[in-house]
Amino acid sequence: MTRTSRASDVALSNDKRRRAWAKRAPKYDRSIGFFERRVFGTDSRAWACAHAKGETLEVAVGTGLNLPLYDADVRLTAIDLSPQMLQIAKQRADEIDRAADLQEADAHQLPFVDASFDTVVCTYSLCNIPDPHRAVGEMKRVLRPGGQLVLVDHIRSSVKPVLWLQKLIEFFSMRSEGEHMTRRPLEEVEAHGFTVTQRERLGPGAVVERLVAERNS
Numbered sequence: 661m662t663r664t665s666r667a668s669d670v671a672l673s674n675d676k677r678r679r680a681w682a683k684r685a686p687k688y689d690r691s692i693g694f695f696e697r698r699v700f701g702t703d704s705r706a707w708a709c710a711h712a713k714g715e716t717l718e719v720a721v722g723t724g725l726n727l728p729l730y731d732a733d734v735r736l737t738a739i740d741l742s743p744q745m746l747q748i749a750k751q752r753a754d755e756i757d758r759a760a761d762l763q764e765a766d767a768h769q770l771p772f773v774d775a776s777f778d779t780v781v782c783t784y785s786l787c788n789i790p791d792p793h794r795a796v797g798e799m800k801r802v803l804r805p806g807g808q809l810v811l812v813d814h815i816r817s818s819v820k821p822v823l824w825l826q827k828l829i830e831f832f833s834m835r836s837e838g839e840h841m842t843r844r845p846l847e848e849v850e851a852h853g854f855t856v857t858q859r860e861r862l863g864p865g866a867v868v869e870r871l872v873a874e875r876n877s
């Protein structure tokens with residue numbers, strides 16, 4: 661999908677994601693856990709949540725794997741497109757007694773007024789959200805000036821053979837569930853004029869990038 665897609669394309673792509681996650685939701689924790697242990701690394705969730713301060717929005721919260729990792733004084737709102745993923749996140753929040761306002765919503769049209777959050781967190785989701793350019797623009801809109809955007813995602817490798825493998829996997833994963841392997845969220849963050857304050861790549865083939873960026877104005 662090209663930068664800033666048509667609204668009708670986004671709606672169709674969202675429908676495809678909803679259908680895919682309705683099926684995948686019960687198995688998601690096991691499958692992402694496997695990839696985190698073997699490829700992505702297991703400390704990035706705690707790293708991301710440690711940056712959350714004050715009014716915090718998690719975009720595309722999924723099954724809520726980050727919920728136990730936020731400090732108790734973080735006031736948390738989280739959205740996801742998939743009712744089935746959110747249902748699991750709600751169960752998790754209840755089980756661990758984590759107060760959080762969990763809502764079904766679209767990352768391309770966040771249902772919040774401008775400049776309402778101190779921190780926006782998004783982990784392993786800009787690879788799946790249909791239009792990452794628009795989604796990062798929405799993240800910027802709801803952040804207060806000086807607020808921080810915290811992203812963790814798998815990205816295209818800088819190692820050629822790994823990149824070729826990612827392209828092969830992406831050929832199938834984009835068609836089946838809209839999952840991208842070769843995106844680079846950093847490009848969207850820079851295009852929206854954020855100041856990147858922390859950035860590191862990790863994992864085999866440097867396929868994971870985590871970054872913190874500040875909304876200037």
Ligand SMILES: C[S@@+](CC[C@H](N)C(=O)[O-])C[C@H]1O[C@@H](n2cnc3c(N)ncnc32)[C@H](O)[C@@H]1O
Nearest residue numbers: 720721722740741742745766767783784785789
């Ligand atoms: C790979 S999962 C990641 C879940 C979670 N962030 C994590 O770290 O485990 C991708 C999530 O993105 C959500 N998603 C995809 N498109 C979205 C959209 N347009 N708006 C909100 N959430 C979306 C999916 O429903 C799914 O829960």
